[in-house]
Each structure stands twice: as structure tokens, then as C-alpha cells.
Amino acid sequence: MSRVITGTLVSLFLGASAAHAATFVTSFAGAPDPGAIGTVLFDFETPVVAGQLGHGVTIAGEYQIYTGDAPPNAAAPAGDATAYLAVPGTSYSGFATLDFTGLTYGPGIGGFDFYWGSIDKGNRMAIVTSTGTYTFTGADIIGSGLGSTTTAQANRRVIFDLGPGEILQQIRFYSDLPAFELDDFAVVAVPEPSTWAMMLVGFLSIGSMLRRRDSARRGGVTMPKLTS
Ligand SMILES: [Ca+2]
Ligand SMILES: [Ca+2]
Known part of the structure; x- marks a missing residue:
């Protein structure tokens, strides 16, 4: 099953069952990036002007966009030759x-x-949402190999899910060591009501068809005649 489908199913499943809280779902080993699950909104290839990242999203605080390693402030994510975001980018934390x-x-x-x-x-x-603030550290994502700029273990595509109706407000990236580097930020859209409605109609149609078939089969069976 493709990762995109898996990711969508994971998202749908969690969306239907998880509490109203941002959740770390899973991660995939990188070096290079195994690829986005959702639609890439930010690849950091366009210069950021007045904090505008695009799609109405802004960035503020301490950050730099780099291409390639920028010692001692940042290292390109493993296998990434393009521009990426580094926090703080020009200082230690x-x-x-x-x-x-x-x-x-x-x-x-x-x-x-x-x-x-x-x-x-x-x-x-x-992760600041309509339901609260949820924090995750590097140690929450991987148990060992922290800080490696080359290994698949420490360079990963990480996936987060939001609860039903939960609205993303902010993501704050912190680093107490140089640095927090990321690229190709992607999103999975909430299924539109019309999509859910179509799926529901589809399920009901299938259910109805199966009931009719079952009923026809029962009606068509010739019961053995009881003779006295
Ligand atoms: Ca990039
Ligand atoms: Ca780092």
C-alpha cells in the first residue's frame, strides 16, 4: 500500500477516533526525504518577504533560510540540496x-x-490549536542517534494529526542547540462534508444492494415440501 494511502488512512482513522488533540502519528526514515504525505505548502525556495510564507501563513522569530550546510549554525537535512528552514539559524538557541x-x-x-x-x-x-498546546521534543521522535546530520534514523519525515474539529493556530519551533532544520512542510486537508456525504451514500447503496440480493436469494430458494 502506498505511503500516501497509508497516511490518508492513518489520518482518517485517527481523525475519527482520536481525542481532540494534536498527535504525533509516525515517522519515516530519511536521508533523503522519503517524500511528503500531504500537499507541500512550504518548500522554502521562495524568499520570505515580511514574514509571509504563503497561503496566508506567516513566520516570525529567529530563523534563517539556508541552502547547504551553514556551520556552526545549521546543517542541511540529510540528502536535501534545496533551501530549508533553520531555527534559530544564527544563534545558539x-x-x-x-x-x-x-x-x-x-x-x-x-x-x-x-x-x-x-x-x-x-x-x-x-503545536497550538483550538483545543490546547501540545509539545514534542526530538527525543519523542527518535530514541537514539540524536543530532546526526547523515543517518536515516535522525533525519525523518514526521507526521502529525489533528483531532476532529481541531483547528491549527500556530506551530512554534524551538532549539536549544543549533539547530532545528526542516523542509517541505505539507498538509493533509480535512475531508469536505460533500466527500463524507458521497462516501455515506456509497456505503448505504452497497448495504441496500446486499440486502436486496440477500432477500432475493432467500425468496428464490425452493423449500422442501412437507408431506404427511
Ligand atoms: Ca526546500
Ligand atoms: Ca538539528
Whole structure:
């Protein structure tokens, strides 16, 4: 099964069953990036002007966009030769905030994923949503190999899911060590009501068809005649 389908199913499953909380779902080994699950909104190839990342999302705080290694401030995510985001980018520690409150993308975000380079113990993220603030550290994602700039273990595509009706407001990226590096931030759209309605109609049609078939089969059976 393709990762995209798996990711969608994971998202649908969690969306239907999880509590209203941002959740770390899973991650895939990188070096290079195994590829986005959702639609890439930010690849950081376009210069950021006045904090505008695109799609109504802004970035503020301490960050730099680099291409390639930038010692001692940042290292390119393994296998990534393109521009990427580094926090803080020019100092030892700091944070940057992505603000999604002005998001203009589609029907809303049901989950998101990105390629996280050289996952460090000093890396932390806070996901601020309509239901609360949820924090994750590099150690929550991988148990060992922290900070490696080359291994598949420490360079991963990480996937987060939002609960039903939960609205993403901000993601804050922190680093107490240089640095928090990421690229190709992607989102999975919340299924539109019309999509759910079509799926429901489909299920009901199949159910109805099976009931009719079952009924016809029972009606068509010749019962053995009882003779006295
Ligand atoms: Ca890029
Ligand atoms: Ca790092």
C-alpha cells in the first residue's frame, strides 16, 4: 500500500477516533526525504518577504533560510540540496513561530508532515490549536542517534494529526542547540462534508444492494415440501 494511502488512512482513522488533540502519528526514515504525505505548502525556495510564507501563513522569530550546510549554525537535512528552514539559524538557541490563523488553504488542515533534519535533543515544537498546546521534543521522535546530520534514523519525515474539529493556530519551533532544520512542510486537508456525504451514500447503496440480493436469494430458494 502506498505511503500516501497509508497516511490518508492513518489520518482518517485517527481523525475519527482520536481525542481532540494534536498527535504525533509516525515517522519515516530519511536521508533523503522519503517524500511528503500531504500537499507541500512550504518548500522554502521562495524568499520570505515580511514574514509571509504563503497561503496566508506567516513566520516570525529567529530563523534563517539556508541552502547547504551553514556551520556552526545549521546543517542541511540529510540528502536535501534545496533551501530549508533553520531555527534559530544564527544563534545558539531561540524559536520561531508559524502562524496559521490567516490560513487560506482549502477546507482546513486535518494533519501535517515535514522533513525534520538532524533531529536533536535540543529541538522542541509546540503545536497550538483550538483545543490546547501540545509539545514534542526530538527525543519523542527518535530514541537514539540524536543530532546526526547523515543517518536515516535522525533525519525523518514526521507526521502529525489533528483531532476532529481541531483547528491549527500556530506551530512554534524551538532549539536549544543549533539547530532545528526542516523542509517541505505539507498538509493533509480535512475531508469536505460533500466527500463524507458521497462516501455515506456509497456505503448505504452497497448495504441496500446486499440486502436486496440477500432477500432475493432467500425468496428464490425452493423449500422442501412437507408431506404427511
Ligand atoms: Ca526546500
Ligand atoms: Ca538539528
